[in-house]
Amino acid sequence: MQHFILDSKLENDTYAIGTLSLCELRLMDDARFPWLILVPARVNMSEIIDLPEAEQTLLMREISCASTALKTLFAPDKLNIAALGNQVKQLHIHVIARFISDEAWPNPVWGAGQGMGQRASYPPHMAGSLIDRIAKELMPAGLKAA
Amino acid sequence: MQHFILDSKLENDTYAIGTLSLCELRLMDDARFPWLILVPARVNMSEIIDLPEAEQTLLMREISCASTALKTLFAPDKLNIAALGNQVKQLHIHVIARFISDEAWPNPVWGAGQGMGQRASYPPHMAGSLIDRIAKELMPAGLKAA
Numbered sequence: 001m002q003h004f005i006l007d008s009k010l011e012n013d014t015y016a017i018g019t020l021s022l023c024e025l026r027l028m029d030d031a032r033f034p035w036l037i038l039v040p041a042r043v044n045m046s047e048i049i050d051l052p053e054a055e056q057t058l059l060m061r062e063i064s065c066a067s068t069a070l071k072t073l074f075a076p077d078k079l080n081i082a083a084l085g086n087q088v089k090q091l092h093i094h095v096i097a098r099f100i101s102d103e104a105w106p107n108p109v110w111g112a113g114q115g116m117g118q119r120a121s122y123p124p125h126m127a128g129s130l131i132d133r134i135a136k137e138l139m140p141a142g143l144k145a146a
Numbered sequence: 147m148q149h150f151i152l153d154s155k156l157e158n159d160t161y162a163i164g165t166l167s168l169c170e171l172r173l174m175d176d177a178r179f180p181w182l183i184l185v186p187a188r189v190n191m192s193e194i195i196d197l198p199e200a201e202q203t204l205l206m207r208e209i210s211c212a213s214t215a216l217k218t219l220f221a222p223d224k225l226n227i228a229a230l231g232n233q234v235k236q237l238h239i240h241v242i243a244r245f246i247s248d249e250a251w252p253n254p255v256w257g258a259g260q261g262m263g264q265r266a267s268y269p270p271h272m273a274g275s276l277i278d279r280i281a282k283e284l285m286p287a288g289l290k291a292a
Binding site for chain 2: 046047048049053056057059060061063064067068071078079080081082083084085086087098105106107108110111
């Protein structure tokens, strides 16, 4: 039996926040946007439709929980939710708090090299406190902190 | 009681394919990519989390049906699924068949003006036959053709 292994690019670009029923919850290391990544802990999945229907439903619930946490913590102007995977095949979902004042607005956050600036890493002490706040917000939804 | 009215930009940029339980299904008028838009026929919704949980589940099912139809008809290299709404507030979900050979790969399709080309409308006779094929594919999922 194969075990789930997080894609190495996702691992390098994100911090662990914790584990939900289906997904690993990660924080994108980009201080420009509050940006969560949900990675279903399943082997060899690249599309939402690769998941059985019950897990698609669970994925929607976890997307919803992550969205609500970002809305509560950051009061964004808009949430952006996406499963793209053109660069990293392992199924992962972006949940991003967007602001009219952010540097990419109204464009999507992806596409550095298309006129967008570069990813700006968090100072490590900032990432830690942010991860704690997000984890605390999601504990009622069953998050087990990393 | 307010009735659902499709956003005028969505209406202008897309063709009607039909109606699912929750969503209006539309074809983006962009011949560069097989690109569906799902619009939940609900008033004053801009985020997935604005929908009640049962309708979030239904939305996931309809995203899944639209994804499977594109996969069957076009055999894409990747599906891109996104709820953005930075430009059009009315809740709508993009379901796009992507190909390694398409003009935006591996970037997202959004962001014309960031180095991307412009939307290329279908010749009307092409749109009609494509809409028919997509509608036929989704009839077992309950689509009522427009």
